Amino acid sequence: MTGIAQNISRIRTALPKDVSLLAVSKFHSAQDILEAYHVGQRLFGESRVQELNTKVALLPKDIEWHFIGHLQTNKVRQIMPYIHTIQSVDSIRLLEEIERQAEKSQRTVCVLLEMHLAQETTKYGFTPTECMDFFDSELPKKLRHIAFSGLMTMASHVTDEQQIAQEFESAYKVFEIIKARHFAHEPAFSIRSWGMSQDYRIAIRHGANMIRIGTDIFGSRIP
Numbered sequence: 681m682t683g684i685a686q687n688i689s690r691i692r693t694a695l696p697k698d699v700s701l702l703a704v705s706k707f708h709s710a711q712d713i714l715e716a717y718h719v720g721q722r723l724f725g726e727s728r729v730q731e732l733n734t735k736v737a738l739l740p741k742d743i744e745w746h747f748i749g750h751l752q753t754n755k756v757r758q759i760m761p762y763i764h765t766i767q768s769v770d771s772i773r774l775l776e777e778i779e780r781q782a783e784k785s786q787r788t789v790c791v792l793l794e795m796h797l798a799q800e801t802t803k804y805g806f807t808p809t810e811c812m813d814f815f816d817s818e819l820p821k822k823l824r825h826i827a828f829s830g831l832m833t834m835a836s837h838v839t840d841e842q843q844i845a846q847e848f849e850s851a852y853k854v855f856e857i858i859k860a861r862h863f864a865h866e867p868a869f870s871i872r873s874w875g876m877s878q879d880y881r882i883a884i885r886h887g888a889n890m891i892r893i894g895t896d897i898f899g900s901r902i903p
């Protein structure tokens with residue numbers, strides 16, 4: 681077994697059955713992705729459109745591609761032919777462009793709203809209130825080519841595990857509120873994507889059912 685294959689099996693062994701593993705392959709080669717593919721990995725995450733386009737052309741068609749980086753509205757069209765889920769949806773404007781392009785392609789795209797909870801300031805992501813207000817509004821019903829699949833978030837870059845745990849716990853609470861209000865009796869809106877190499881063990885204890893792992897699978901990234 682290769683290092684990549686070993687890393688994946690080590691992580692999988694520690695995962696509860698209901699938690700899925702997204703292999704974050706940004707900056708790593710198509711060859712590395714194939715090594716993961718050959719041990720059954722099918723969910724891959726990328727954060728740059730150009731890099732993803734190149735890889736999609738080279739790799740097997742049954743890979744489920746998730747976009748996890750900041751996505752510019754003018755690039756949505758490029759990924760529409762193949763993208764399964766866009767996890768990093770951080771504005772209404774982006775949602776509207778995804779709807780427009782998905783309608784043109786006559787398909788449905790899965791989307792996670794990116795929620796900002798971390799202490800670092802960033803221009804990306806919805807606050808918890810914005811997430812809840814969005815689902816309380818009339819807008820989701822109008823976006824007919826979008827399947828709202830859940831929430832994605834990142835914890836603060838800190839060593840304080842208590843703080844990380846609290847942030848994930850807040851994400852879980854927001855998820856539960858939205859789920860109960862709007863998707864209570866549906867399988868829709870079921871993904872809680874939080875936890876990366878540094879904090880996925882904490883994430884799993886605090887509600888995650890999808891973890892996004894790059895470094896622990898593929899090693900460090902050399903941009």
Ligand SMILES: *Cc1c(COP(=O)(O)O)cnc(C)c1O
Pocket residue numbers: 704706727748749834876877878892893894895896
């Ligand atoms: C890069 C990235 C990851 C993976 O990070 P690692 O620390 O390498 O596991 C997960 N989520 C997002 C949004 C990322 O950009």
